[in-house]
Amino acid sequence: MAERRACLSVENVEVRFGGLVAVSDLTFDVQDGEILSLIGPNGAGKTTAFNVITGYQAPTGGTVSYNGVVLNNLPPNKVAELGLVRTFQKTSVFAGNTVLDNLLIGQHLSTSRKLWEVLCGMPSVAREESALAEEAMRILDFVGLADRADELGGALPYGEQRLLEVATALAAKPSLLLLDEPASGMNPTEKAKFMGLVEEIRKQGVTILLVEHDMPLVMNISDRVIVLNQGSLIANGTPADVQGNAAVMEAYLGPGAPHA
Amino acid sequence: MRWLEWTFLAFLISIPLWVTDQYFIHILITTGIFVIAAMSLNLLLGYTGQLSLGHVAFFGIGAYASALLSLGFDVSLGGGLGIAVDPKPVWLAFLAGIVMAGLAGWFIGKLSFKVRGAYFVIVTISFAEVTRMVALNWIDLTEGPMALSSIPPFAIYIPGLFEETFYKKVPNYYIMLAVGTLSYVAIQRTVGSRFGRAMIALRENEPLAQSVGVPVTRFLLLAAVMSAAIAGAAGGLYAHYIRIVDPDIFLFIYTVTMVIMVITGGKGTLAGPVVGGILFGILPELLRDFAIPEVQWMIYGLLMILIVFFLPQGIVPAVTSLFAGRGTRRQRDAQPGVGGGQPTQSHSE
Numbered sequence: 001m002a003e004r005r006a007c008l009s010v011e012n013v014e015v016r017f018g019g020l021v022a023v024s025d026l027t028f029d030v031q032d033g034e035i036l037s038l039i040g041p042n043g044a045g046k047t048t049a050f051n052v053i054t055g056y057q058a059p060t061g062g063t064v065s066y067n068g069v070v071l072n073n074l075p076p077n078k079v080a081e082l083g084l085v086r087t088f089q090k091t092s093v094f095a096g097n098t099v100l101d102n103l104l105i106g107q108h109l110s111t112s113r114k115l116w117e118v119l120c121g122m123p124s125v126a127r128e129e130s131a132l133a134e135e136a137m138r139i140l141d142f143v144g145l146a147d148r149a150d151e152l153g154g155a156l157p158y159g160e161q162r163l164l165e166v167a168t169a170l171a172a173k174p175s176l177l178l179l180d181e182p183a184s185g186m187n188p189t190e191k192a193k194f195m196g197l198v199e200e201i202r203k204q205g206v207t208i209l210l211v212e213h214d215m216p217l218v219m220n221i222s223d224r225v226i227v228l229n230q231g232s233l234i235a236n237g238t239p240a241d242v243q244g245n246a247a248v249m250e251a252y253l254g255p256g257a258p259h260a
Numbered sequence: 261m262r263w264l265e266w267t268f269l270a271f272l273i274s275i276p277l278w279v280t281d282q283y284f285i286h287i288l289i290t291t292g293i294f295v296i297a298a299m300s301l302n303l304l305l306g307y308t309g310q311l312s313l314g315h316v317a318f319f320g321i322g323a324y325a326s327a328l329l330s331l332g333f334d335v336s337l338g339g340g341l342g343i344a345v346d347p348k349p350v351w352l353a354f355l356a357g358i359v360m361a362g363l364a365g366w367f368i369g370k371l372s373f374k375v376r377g378a379y380f381v382i383v384t385i386s387f388a389e390v391t392r393m394v395a396l397n398w399i400d401l402t403e404g405p406m407a408l409s410s411i412p413p414f415a416i417y418i419p420g421l422f423e424e425t426f427y428k429k430v431p432n433y434y435i436m437l438a439v440g441t442l443s444y445v446a447i448q449r450t451v452g453s454r455f456g457r458a459m460i461a462l463r464e465n466e467p468l469a470q471s472v473g474v475p476v477t478r479f480l481l482l483a484a485v486m487s488a489a490i491a492g493a494a495g496g497l498y499a500h501y502i503r504i505v506d507p508d509i510f511l512f513i514y515t516v517t518m519v520i521m522v523i524t525g526g527k528g529t530l531a532g533p534v535v536g537g538i539l540f541g542i543l544p545e546l547l548r549d550f551a552i553p554e555v556q557w558m559i560y561g562l563l564m565i566l567i568v569f570f571l572p573q574g575i576v577p578a579v580t581s582l583f584a585g586r587g588t589r590r591q592r593d594a595q596p597g598v599g600g601g602q603p604t605q606s607h608s609e
Contacts, residue, residue: 054471080473088471094464104454105461109473111454115482118453119446125453172472 004031007207008053008084008176013062015048015231022048023231026062030176035198035208037218039242040228041251046211047089049228050180053209054086055079066176081109083175087165087182089211094168095154099145102153102164103136106171110135136171143167143197159190166197176207183214195221219243227251272437276430284545285429289501291541292436293494296443298521298533300490305519306528307451308483309463313381314368314388315491316514318361321391322492323499323509324402326350326357327411330500335401350414354496361492362485364391369484374477376466385512392510407506414500432501439497443490448530450486459483463528524567526574535575 006029015023023045030036038046051057053064055076064071066082074082094102110132113125140146143163148156153164162182169177179198183191195217202208212218218225219239227235227242229251235242242248279285301315332347348356364387372383395402402408414435415425426432450456458479461469469476499505517540525536543563547556571578 056467056470075475076467076470077473077475080471085473086471088468092465092468094461094468096464097460101457101460105457105469105474106472108454108458108461108469113454115450115455118449118455121449129453168468168472 004033006030007032007067008209009063009065010049010053011063011065013049013052013059013064015045015052015057016060021231023052023059023228026228026231026233028226028233028236030207030209031224033202033205033207034223035202035210035221037210037212037222037225038228039212039215039218039225040234043230044228044251045231046228047180048231050086050178050209050211053079054084054178080172080174083173084178085169085172085174085176086178087169087180089180089184091158091161091165091185093153093156093161093164095152097153098150099140099153099156099164099167100133100136100149102168103139103171104132106168107132107136109172139167139170142200143170144193159186162186163194163197166201170201170206174206176209177201178209178211180211181213182210183212183217191217269441273434276433282429285433287542287545289429289433289436290498291538292433292440293497293501294517294521294541295534295537296436296440296494296497297491298518298525298537299440299443299447300487300494301518302522302527302529302533303447303451303459303487303490304483305522306532307456307459307463308480310376310480310483311381311519312368312384312484312487313512313515313519314384314386315487315518316510316512317384317388317391318364318488318491319495319498319514320388320395320510321364321488322357322361322495323505324357324395324408324495325360325492326353326496327408327499327505328401329353329356330412331408331410333401347412349417350412350500354414354493354500357496357499358489358492361495362489364492365484365486365488366481368488369481388510388512388515392507395507395510402507405507407504408499409504411499411503411505413503436497436501439493443493444530444534446486446490451530455479455482460528520564524564524571524574526576526578529574529576529580532574532576539575 008030010026010028013023013026014021026045026049038049040046048057052059053071055071055074055078059072066084069082071079071082071084094105097105111128113122113128117125137146137149140149143166145160145163145167148160153161156164162185166179166182183194186194191214198208198210198221210218210222222239224237225235225239225242226233227245227248234247234251235245237245275288276285297315297319300318301312304310304312304315329345329348330350330353332345334342334344336342368384368387372380375383396404398404399406413426414432415423417423426435451459458469458474458476461474462476462480466476495509498509521536521540522533523536524539525534526532540560543560544556547559551559567575
């Protein structure tokens with residue numbers, strides 16, 4: 001693989017909830033333009049790591065930095081301003097808004113009209129709105145939800161809600177997209193389509209950090225895989241490296257398990 | 261489609277031309293003032309999803325500030341310090357009342373910066389109680405329970421050209437209508453814009469809104485300030501129309517009335533507070549002719565229960581979906597084109 005620059009650096013991050021250590025001494029990089037997967041058994045600390053990176057959880061130790069900017073004490077919306085946008089493990093859409101409105105909300109950072117312009121009904125406001133709607137439709141078309149634009153977000157079938165989450169995140173123009181189990185609950189056909197979509201997103205220059213339980217999907221799509229177990233990093237390498245790693249085998253299957 | 265809003269506005273403008281009953285005009289003015297207050301509450305409750313149960317505080321602050329500035333006051337703060345203010349023109353006092361209420365909204369927004377839901381409710385209730393106690397006990401300034409009276413009415417004064425003081429009901433009706441229309445348009449434009457979308461995002465899913473970069477507390481604060489300022493405008497209208505303001509203006513029951521108007525009309529819709537406000541403003545007057553007060557209150561309460569039970573979303577969304585004639589119940593929240601007082605099918609854009 002060509003030499004790449006690290007954009008996100010996680011250094012010695014630790015998260016404790018009282019006596020419980022959710023993540024301990026976690027160190028890894030995300031390289032520009034790669035698809036990096038974060039895997040591990042339930043409770044390994046994957047979502048906690050996501051929460052720390054995106055500002056939803058303050059680390060009790062260590063630093064997270066993105067292109068040299070330390071993220072530790074930034075609120076989630078500031079982290080998003082820097083180009084890190086996440087999705088959530090539990091399906092999370094604006095259920096009472098239309099699909100198009102979901103994306104328009106997602107485009108918040110691209111909006112700039114002032115309150116007085118809105119109150120006075122300036123033409124610049126209408127111009128911005130139509131530009132936003134056009135861009136939103138382009139993204140919906142890209143993920144395959146264009147014909148759903150007027151439906152309510154909460155009324156979509158599960159698989160499409162997951163697509164809507166990704167579309168909403170894309171509307172925020174991320175440079176690093178963090179996907180937390182985006183394919184869970186999808187059927188095999190939807191999953192296959194979804195993998196293609198993630199590849200497409202990467203081709204457009206977006207770096208991707210993925211948490212996923214579906215091993216075939218992970219191994220297929222990732223440039224690199226890191227494995228967490230009980231809050232610690234136990235493996236870091238290409239999909240092939242990780243699959244053959246004894247520690248990973250043990251974490252998933254228990255000690256002394258027969259060859260999987 | 262905007263024709264419904266324009267038709268309704270034209271209808272409201274025409275009322276004094278064919279209604280001669282001054283008492284009825286009076287009822288319309290007080291109802292209109294309550295509708296404006298309910299619209300302002302709806303901005304917070306309906307769009308950001310935060311229940312302010314102390315909303316009457318902003319109404320009262322607007323009323324007191326406007327009344328005091330138009331009357332002038334001389335108050336001692338102790339230690340030889342004092343503030344004396346000469347009477348100001350009513351329009352200036354009215355604007356200052358709006359600003360004061362907006363500042364109070366900013367203060368409450370900041371105070372409840374990190375709290376949501378039940379905590380926000382408690383902060384707002386406490387704030388309204390505190391303002392009532394101040395109005396009741398700071399007798400030097402507010403006259404306490406003796407009330408501020410002889411408040412000057414609205415007036416137009418152009419030096420050397422024109423002078424008119426509005427003691428009559430009809431001009432006050434039009435002033436109310438002008439303020440109400442402006443408030444309606446301001447709320448309509450705000451909720452239909454990126455600002456309104458951010459407020460709705462806060463109501464619908466706060467963590468998701470943050471993840472795409474929406475600074476939710478900033479928009480909560482904006483909603484609180486706008487909402488309080490509009491409530492303050494309603495309070496100012498009240499002060500210069502009724503021309504007497506006492507601490508009872510801060511009573512909890514008035515907040516409850518506003519909440520009922522918003523909920524029954526349809527929270528998170530533009531027309532909701534207008535419909536709910538007119539219904540519960542006019543209804544007691546219509547009932548007055550053929551029911552004793554106790555029965556009136558029972559009918560009032562029963563109607564409220566029926567509406568909440570059968571139309572939990574409120575009247576406007578129910579009628580909208582009825583007219584839309586589709587199986588899917590669509591919320592019209594973010595759509596600025598919905599009705600101007602009468603609920604019906606309405607397409608935005």
